Amino acid sequence: MTLLRQTRVADLLGLNFPIIQGPFGGGLSSEPLVAAVAEAGGLGSFGAHHLRPEEITALVGRLKTATARPFAVNLWIPLGGEPAASVDQLAAQAALLAPYFEELGIDPPDPTVGAPIDFDAQLDALLAAAPPVISFVFGAPAADTVDRARRAGIRLVGTATTVDEAATLEEAGVDVIVASGSDAGGHRGAFLAPAEESLVGTFSLVPQVVAAVHTPVVAAGGIATPSQVRAAHELGAEGVQVGTAFLVSDESAASAVHKEAVTGPAGRSTVLTGAFTGRLARGLVNRVTREASGWDTQVPYPALGSMTSPFRRAAEERGRADLASFWAGQSAPLARLGPAAEIFASFAGAYD
Numbered sequence: 001m002t003l004l005r006q007t008r009v010a011d012l013l014g015l016n017f018p019i020i021q022g023p024f025g026g027g028l029s030s031e032p033l034v035a036a037v038a039e040a041g042g043l044g045s046f047g048a049h050h051l052r053p054e055e056i057t058a059l060v061g062r063l064k065t066a067t068a069r070p071f072a073v074n075l076w077i078p079l080g081g082e083p084a085a086s087v088d089q090l091a092a093q094a095a096l097l098a099p100y101f102e103e104l105g106i107d108p109p110d111p112t113v114g115a116p117i118d119f120d121a122q123l124d125a126l127l128a129a130a131p132p133v134i135s136f137v138f139g140a141p142a143a144d145t146v147d148r149a150r151r152a153g154i155r156l157v158g159t160a161t162t163v164d165e166a167a168t169l170e171e172a173g174v175d176v177i178v179a180s181g182s183d184a185g186g187h188r189g190a191f192l193a194p195a196e197e198s199l200v201g202t203f204s205l206v207p208q209v210v211a212a213v214h215t216p217v218v219a220a221g222g223i224a225t226p227s228q229v230r231a232a233h234e235l236g237a238e239g240v241q242v243g244t245a246f247l248v249s250d251e252s253a254a255s256a257v258h259k260e261a262v263t264g265p266a267g268r269s270t271v272l273t274g275a276f277t278g279r280l281a282r283g284l285v286n287r288v289t290r291e292a293s294g295w296d297t298q299v300p301y302p303a304l305g306s307m308t309s310p311f312r313r314a315a316e317e318r319g320r321a322d323l324a325s326f327w328a329g330q331s332a333p334l335a336r337l338g339p340a341a342e343i344f345a346s347f348a349g350a351y352d
């Protein structure tokens with residue numbers, strides 16, 4: 001079976017193939033990867049939620065130079081309602097994390113909360129820089145954002161982890177909805193109910209979202225082979241968003257140890273954990289994810305992410321898979337190392 005590639009998603013986003021390379025936040029996206037996927041006829045995406053406004057402006061400028069084809073830049077919409085950690089909780093968390101820092105021989109954890117990111121300033125910079133596509137996770141764009149994007153000719157992509165979230169995104173006026181099943185690697189983007197209550201697998205989520213909205217739907221979560229691309233279309237999706245299989249490409253900014261771990265035997269065992277950032281995310285099972293289930297304190301995002309960041313970075317540099325946060329989806333063992341163009345071509349082969 002071959003698939004028609006000229007779906008509504010391909011038309012709206014200006015693609016030869018309705019294949020989106022999912023954005024990677026926290027520094028794992030790379031400009032060469034975005035450009036390679038864009039040049040191959042898909043939508044390369046750059047996760048920019050950790051960048052300052054002026055960095056976003058410069059990023060979009062460089063990407064426009066790197067490729068004349070469409071690409072997306074992704075931001076995290078503030079969730080709101082997440083409790084701030086108390087001074088006592090932060091101190092207790094620092095004590096729980098201290099052994100990892102000590103083991104790696106780095107300065108002890110700093111219980112001072114990281115500076116919150118100014119989303120409005122990020123968004124203003126991004127809209128002004130006008131990438132061809134902006135994608136969001138953790139929420140629906142405000143009416144004013146949708147208006148500004150339309151006026152600037154920017155297409156908007158929203159991410160849903162439940163049918164209710166998809167309906168909310170449709171109402172907000174996004175052009176394309178990514179239905180992200182709980183198989184997916186990285187953070188769960190739930191925004192209407194707690195992530196723990198929004199864990200629907202891709203196979204179940206996609207047909208339900210397709211039935212509930214008129215907006216074209218892209219399937220995400222656990223897609224790493226051409227047969228899974230075909231299955232996603234069979235379920236009613238008009239495109240796919242692939243994360244883990246591109247995370248292990250030569251061009252991604254993930255470390256060699258991360259890529260080896262994801263595609264090796266460790267890739268068979270992933271878990272949804274809040275241990276590294278305070279928000280639920282899927283990554284490889286290791287000592288930290290196991291030990292965290294016994295913690296009596298787990299401070300919320302973004303405090304935990306800021307506190308764990310130094311030991312995660314040090315663990316990654318030293319190839320310590322037992323302590324690093326190696327994000328990956330449930331199809332990790334199906335991902336293959338190699339150039340992004342080759343990985344893309346294997347997916348593109350599913351289409352006419």
Ligand SMILES: Cc1cc2nc3c(=O)[nH]c(=O)nc-3n(C[C@H](O)[C@H](O)[C@H](O)COP(=O)(O)O)c2cc1C
Pocket residue numbers: 021022023024025026028047048049074136137159180183184185186187189220221222223224241242243244245247327328329330331
């Ligand atoms: C390391 C990593 C970081 C991610 N960061 C983001 C992000 O910042 N924003 C976002 O919308 N999705 C993010 N995702 C989700 C991916 O874009 C994609 O939807 C997901 O990986 C698809 O599932 P798969 O990994 O099973 O292919 C991330 C995924 C991974 C593996």
